[in-house]
Every structure is written in C-alpha cells, then in structure tokens.
Amino acid sequence: DAGITQSPRYKITETGRQVTLMCHQTWSHSYMFWYRQDLGHGLRLIYYSAAADITDKGEVPDGYVVSRSKTENFPLTLESATRSQTSVYFCASSGGAWETQYFGPGTRLLVL
Amino acid sequence: AQSVTQLGSHVSVSEGALVLLRCNYSSSVPPYLFWYVQYPNQGLQLLLKYTSAATLVKGINGFEAEFKKSETSFHLTKPSAHMSDAAEYFCAVSVGDYKLSFGAGTTVTVRA
Numbered sequence: 001d002a003g004i005t006q007s008p009r010y011k012i013t014e015t016g017r018q019v020t021l022m023c024h025q026t027w028s029h030s031y032m033f034w035y036r037q038d039l040g041h042g043l044r045l046i047y048y049s050a051a052a053d054i055t056d057k058g059e060v061p062d063g064y065v066v067s068r069s070k071t072e073n074f075p076l077t078l079e080s081a082t083r084s085q086t087s088v089y090f091c092a093s094s095g096g097a098w099e100t101q102y103f104g105p106g107t108r109l110l111v112l
Numbered sequence: 113a114q115s116v117t118q119l120g121s122h123v124s125v126s127e128g129a130l131v132l133l134r135c136n137y138s139s140s141v142p143p144y145l146f147w148y149v150q151y152p153n154q155g156l157q158l159l160l161k162y163t164s165a166a167t168l169v170k171g172i173n174g175f176e177a178e179f180k181k182s183e184t185s186f187h188l189t190k191p192s193a194h195m196s197d198a199a200e201y202f203c204a205v206s207v208g209d210y211k212l213s214f215g216a217g218t219t220v221t222v223r224a
Contacts, residue, residue, distance in 0.1 A: 004155075031210055040121075042202055042214035043156075050210075058211065090155055097210040098144055098163070103155035 003027070006091050006104040014112050019078045021107045023091030031094045032074040033101060034058075034066065036087040043090065049074055081111045116205050118215035126223045131190040133218050135177075135203030138184065144206040145186040147177055150217075151199045159201075162186060173197070198222045 004025040013019050023032065030051050035043040045058030047066040055066050063085060065077045074093075078085055088108050092101040119134040137143055144163050148156040160171025167179045173196075177188045186203060203215040 033211075035214075040216055042116075042118075042216045043204075043212075044214070045211055048211060092156075094210065098206060099210075100146075100158050100161065101212060103148075103157070105155045106153075 004091060004093055004102055004104040006089075006107050008107060009105065010108050012110045012112065013081050015081055015083060017081050019081050019109065021076045021078075021089055021091075021109070023074045023076070023104060025072055025074075025091075025093040025102075025104075027093065027095065027102075028071055029093035029095045029102075030071070031096070031099075031101075032068065033092040033094075034064070034074070034076045035090045035092065036060065036085075037090060037106070038087050046076065046089075078109075083111050085109065086111045116203050116213055116215035118201075118203050118218050120218055121216065122219045122221070124221045124223060125193045127195055128192050131175075131188075131193045131197060131220065133188040133201050133203075133220070135186045135188065135215060136184055137186065137203075137205045139205060139207045141207050145177075145179060146204040146206070146212065147171065147175070147186075147188050148202045148204060148214075149173075149199050150202065156202065159188070193220075193222050195222050195224065 007022045033048045034046040049055045049068045091104040094101045117136045146161045147159040160169045162179045170176045200219045204212040
C-alpha cells in the first residue's frame, strides 16, 4: 500500500533551470493538490486538480505549471527556477470534496 | 476569504502536562476545521476534523478539539503530553470548497 509518493525527496538546482517534481498516488483519488511550506507561512496552495485534465490555480501559482493527464499523477514544474522557490513542496490527495487530504512526504528544493 | 490564526509559534510543555494549542478562524459561513501534525522530515498527518457534527471532536493519539462558534475558535488539547508529541501542528479551514487554508503552525517541544 504505497499511498502517495513524491520524487525526488531532495533536489538542488540553479536559477533559470527547469525542475519537475513528481507526485503519484495509488488510491485513485479525484482531487490532488500542491503546497509549498515556508517558515512562518504554514502551507500555501500552489495548484490543485479536481480530476484528470482539470487544474486550477491556488494562492501562489506564479512560476509554476501543472498537468494531470492521468488520475494518479500530478507533476509540478518550475519553468525557470528562482531562489524564492526554495522551499519544501508537498503533494496531497483526497477522495472527494471536503474529505481528508492525505499528504506525501515532501520534496525539499534548494535553488542556488 | 477564510483565514486561520494560530496563537503562539512555539509551545513548550513538560511531559505529563496539558497541551493547549490555539486556533482561531475567520469565516462567514460554517467551516470545516482540521488539525494536522507534522513530525520532522515527514508529511502532514490528520489528527482530527470538525464537519458540523459534534462540537467536541476526538482524534488520534489522545488529542481533542472543541469548536466554539461564538469565539470562532478550534483549540487543540491533550491532557497529558508525551515525548512523542513533539512535532509541528497546523490548524486548517475549508469553507464550502475542497481547498484548505493553513495557519502558520505551532511547534511543540516536550520537556522530560
């Protein structure tokens, strides 16, 4: 029972490079979410998806792109990484509106 | 828009003492409220949630929270702290949709 996984767990990159963070869930949950966690801000929603091929912006979407061609995968791409995108990124999924969100272990990203 | 305020970014308690973490929310409609816990280098795990049923909600690991509409609060308590309770705790609110807004978090330290 893998649940929800994220890869890589740690990533170091340079400014201007493209980076893709992967998220995979095995529950066939409809809803998936990407958050970033920064000290003093808690978790802030970047993008979310209600189903395959349906995505929408969250609170802090600038500089990020998402896609969802398959229900189980929800990759997050930083098209041109900036230092301000250094953060811990969490993916989450839920089986329905207002149901519990289950979180992955996170990806720690450092942009130099 | 809804928002969440967690009072106190750090709480230190003695083992066996009461744990009290404060959360206030702002919402013009009945909210769904959640407490999540995050252990070091891990994702978030649901402790408990309020979804308009009983105002006193019991969760895992001996935690409970009480929804007080008049005070717009959802404080988390545990009668007797254990060393394993050392973690970061997040309060979150969802109002009428499936997105969550998180507080900034409270780090709990347990003293032997």
